[in-house]
Amino acid sequence: MPAILPGRPYPLGATWDGRGINFAIFSAHATRIDLCLFDSPTALRESVRLTLPERSEHIWHGYVAGLEPGQLYGYRVYGPYNPQQGHRFNPHKLLIDPYTRALSGTIQWDKAMYGYRVDSPYTDLTIGKRDSAPYIPRSVVIDPQFDWGDDTRPDTSYRKSVIYELHVKGFTQQHPDVDPDLRGTYAGLASAPVVAYLKDLGVTAVELLPIHQFVNDQHLVDRGLTNYWGYQTINFFSPDVRYASQGHLGEQVTEFKQMVKTLHAAGIEVILDVVFNHTGEGNQLGPTLSFRGIDNVSYYRLAPEEQRYYMDYTGTGNTLNLMHPRVLQMVMDSLRYWVTEMHVDGFRFDLARALVRGSHDADRPSAFLDVVKQDPILAEVKMIAEPWDVGPDGYWVGGFPAPWAEWNGKYRDNIRSFWKSDPGQAAEFASRFLGSSDLFQHNGRRPYHSVNFITAHDGFTMRDLVSYNEKHNEANGEKNRDGDNHNNAWNCGVEGPTDDPEIQELRMRQMRNLLTTLIFSQGTPMLLAGDERGRTQQGNNNAYCQDNPISWLDWSPDPEAESLLAFTKKIIKLRKRHPILRRRSFFRGNLSPTGAEYDVEWLSPDGQEIGPELWHSPDLRCIGLLLNGKVMYEYDHHGHPVRDDILLILFNADPEPVPFILPDWPDEPVWEVLVDTSDPEGNGDRAPSSEIYQLQGRSLVLLRERAGALLPIKV
Structure with missing residues (x-):
């Protein structure tokens, strides 16, 4: 021995x-x-x-x-x-x-x-x-040595970011151009055809669903299902072995590092979805795998009246105890490890509200936020909160301090409601589209601290959002009781697949409306993988246990998918081309110092500025937004003023066409159509035939004033 x-x-x-x-x-x-x-x-x-x-x-x-x-x-x-x-x-x-x-x-x-x-x-x-x-x-035990070569972190600020949420396995499992031995793995995600696809699409970061080693719950295994999403972490330092292409001990560590290095070489960041709010050991009837058997009292938040039971702010049976200094140390050590040793570029924190809870609901937050704020290593990476949990006062959207960004659930809900023509949505839509200053400006944060999303792994895909009124989760084996019942979805007239060409066209237009709204909004857009191709989960809005084609991306050739993909690439390029669509600061709305122009102005279809009375009208569904790139009040890193074109965005969530009177400023403007979601094949060089634009029902249009147009400054 x-x-x-x-x-x-x-x-x-x-x-x-x-x-x-x-x-x-x-x-x-x-x-x-x-x-x-x-x-x-x-x-x-x-x-x-x-x-x-x-x-x-x-x-x-x-x-x-x-x-x-x-x-x-x-x-x-x-x-x-x-x-x-x-x-x-x-x-x-x-x-x-x-x-x-x-x-x-x-x-x-x-x-x-x-x-x-x-x-x-x-x-x-x-x-x-x-x-x-x-x-x-x-x-x-691993050998940490790895040849990182000249690996450097991509220089992608929030303002320049387009985040792409994906599942390591599901993204490549059916990809025809990926080596079959690499499909569903870290190596598959780093393969040449996948990296080329991501670069061509225009995304700047991949946000990976949990890759920390996780538990495949017994109740799922017993039903022939699996924990596909991975939100049952059992170790915060180990990349999950299931996504490794090789079977050698510790190979998953090397393969993950090589994936990061390859994506960095392509200018793509790697953001991890991390689950520090709970572990996969569950409640008092759960298994003893690690933390529970090492020191249950220290690692978990226990009920003060009877410590046999757990405080459950997460809906999973337990809550990790970040009030304990050693547990807080473990979380911080994990974060630093993934940045320094694994070279990741940021984190999205699942149910982050649970991480900041004090010992009682009314207490000041835990030390987690303070410790993160002073950490010089974490200061260099993106920190994104899912700002809610299931406990009292659990919805904290807008409540995190700088420099945290947040998933903006209010953005998701309002944008969905606006485009399905719900009454009284226009006023909030204006705020959400311009970066949600009501949520983020009060504590010194910027528009880009709002991570805007319309769909994510949890919920309907974009196609299902416009194809189903109700969830269809029967495949999960829970009699359709699981998943959110409040989806703000609209099936466009028929539940599920249809051969009706008018409904098919309307669904495609609605997807273009939603995608364009997301990409052109102030803030940091997050796109769900596959939405650019119209991916469906057959109406399942809680596919957490579906490790099968329901969740995997379908790469089969399809004219609709290719059309939507081409459209998505186009609007992402437009966002990158126009700095006024991705500002550092909130619009002021005030007059420019040298003239009578506003930097931003909301217009009604008669071409006039919208007044308070109209904003409060429940029937307001058609609005225009004038963005004046000539008076941006922003400067590049060298102190030079940033300038852009004058853009006009028209939104019509009404089913009927609306004649929209175009602004007469500047003098004798000439408007060029860059995007019309009712005419996705438009080549961008058309001009309205008159001073009135015939805005089709349920459509979005982007116009540029081309007289004396300025080239955008890259900042």
Whole structure:
């Protein structure tokens, strides 16, 4: 048996120094911790068990000389099993190191995975003594070396960003030009045809659904389903082994790094969707896989009246306890690791409201925001909050401080409602389109801190949004009870697929309206992967468990898909070409210093500025927006004033055509049509035949005043 030396308490995790491995793990309430070493991933039990000899400030540690990268290990943690007091120690359970950089495989469900006797009438109050080692993946010691070469972070500010939310597996699983052995993997996402597609589309960042190693819930496995989205994290440092193309131990780490390096070379950022609000261990009846068995009282927020139960602000059974300094440290260590070692460019925080909760609902927020704000490493990357959870006062849109950006759920809801012609939406539409100053300006943030989206992984796709009034989640096996019932969707007259050419054309136009609104709005647009091709999930608005063609992108040749793709590329190029569509600051609306022009003006169809009375009319569905690029009040990095063209955007959510009187400013303007969603094949060089534009029903038009047009300055 190898000797174990005292070692060091830092860094946490398993660290190879070229001569051996140092092991360090936190537990404030354990009485003993054993390090278990395995000879292979399939070994049923450990070959060596060594008790960690030292404890420094609740960090248990030891050093074993002669061990090398690829070593498999886990922990058995001793202490009281007293659920009423929150303690669930059980040395019969092999536990995953919270700081491991890789795992050897995935969980295999068995009764032994639970810390209690599942057949006991006392449920979790009775300790279970089955050994879980045969069913739990082993932690893997990795060699962190990687040739990053000249890898540099793409210089993409929020203002220049177009974010593309995708699933690593689903994006390439059916791609005909990706090597079949690489489909659904990190390597597949970094393959030449995929990178070329992303660059040609014009997106600047991919936001990956969770790639931290996650739990495939037993209730899904028992029903023949799977946790496709991955919002059940069990380790915050390990890229999920299921997305690796190679089976070698730790290969997922190298493959992920190569993916990032390849995407960076193409000028594309990598943003991770991270789930620090809860873990995949569930409530008191969940399995004991890692945190619960290491120190349940420290890692989780427990009910103050009876610590047998968990505070659940997430709807998943538990909430991670970021009030504890060691848990907060783990989260921060994870974030820094992914930035420094894995070179990622930002994070989107799932249910971020749960991360800032104090010990009681009325308390000041936890230290998480303060710690993030002062961190020099995280200051260099994007930090995006999903600003809600399921607890009291859980909807925090606009409530995060600078420099946080936020998913703007109010934008999503209003834009959907406006284009389905709901009454009384125009006034809020004006605010949402111009960056939601009512939500973000009060604490010094900018328009780009609003991450605008109309669809995301959770909910309808763009095509389904215009094809279904109701959700159709029967495939999930929950009798269509799951998923959101409030979708602001409109099927355009028929539920689901139809051969009616008029409805088909209307659906395509509505998708163009929604996409163009998203791309031209002030703020940071986020596009759901596949929406540019009209992807459908057959009406399923909660496809979290559908690891199959319902969720995967369909790359089959299709004229409608190619038409919508070409249109999406066009409007993204227009956004990049016109800095007035992606401003640094909110519009002022005031007069320019040298003339009588406004920098922005909302117009009614009679060509006049909209007054307060009309804004409050429930029947206002047709409006125009004049953007004066000659008076932007913005400067580039060299201090030069930014100038752009004068643009006019016309929105008509009414089903009937509207004759829109074009502005007569500047003198004798000549308007050029750049986009008309009712005529997607327009080549951009047309001019209105008169001073009135015949705005078709349910359409959006972008015009440019071309007399004396200025070339936009790249900033």
